[in-house]
Amino acid sequence: MAALPLSPDAEDLLRRPNPAVITTLRGDGQPVSVATWYLFEMNQILVNMDHSRKRLAHLRNDPRVSLTALAEGDWYTHVSVQGSVVEMVDDIGLADIDRLARHYTGKPYRNRERARVSAWIEIESWHGWGAAATS
């Protein structure tokens, strides 16, 4: 694990709409991972979930997460960040999920019916491989 700040190569990778996997901790400490959209903004990672997701209960119980973003087409190049969720907020008007959907698909988020929650992850350590290798 490297200390902050992120390298320019790692930041470049994190700013792209990459496939990513986030891991949260179940109540008994078992890690549980799932594919996710994310955004790298203001040196934090934004993720967004349907309000019914078990992941929200995991995060309220233990805010620690790990997220790995894989470079499209060359997934040996990847960046992992470890940290904790420092803020969870209702996604009023679906502004955050729309920003995520535009980043990944170019369009606003399709499902307007279900409430969603945003989580902001403060990065505590990171590691890079391949073209984003930790120096």
Place this chain on the structure above:
Amino acid sequence: MAALPLSPDAEDLLRRPNPAVITTLRGDGQPVSVATWYLFEMNQILVNMDHSRKRLAHLRNDPRVSLTALAEGDWYTHVSVQGSVVEMVDDIGLADIDRLARHYTGKPYRNRERARVSAWIEIESWHGWGAAATS
């Protein structure tokens, strides 16, 4: 999370050379994730690491892991498995990493100099999304 067995769609996905991310637990319980090759064999997941990897110490301390495999070209389709490492063995003659390398690259593993360790993960629960959705 779904109970075993895996669905045929989930097994089909896991048998392909997909991008995947594995999460282990640091000594303090912080999840740490990294991209990995894996093989689905005998209903278990095989992963393989350089013998110097911190991940090995994590696994010796707490064998619980989560692994998410993303379908190539459609990563909303993905399968996550949770479980524990039930066996760690020295990869004598690099037989396991060669099998992994052939699955992903069609060739044996290039680096013959460094010792490697194989870990077998027993799946306890799983979840699928997209074309591999949990029924």
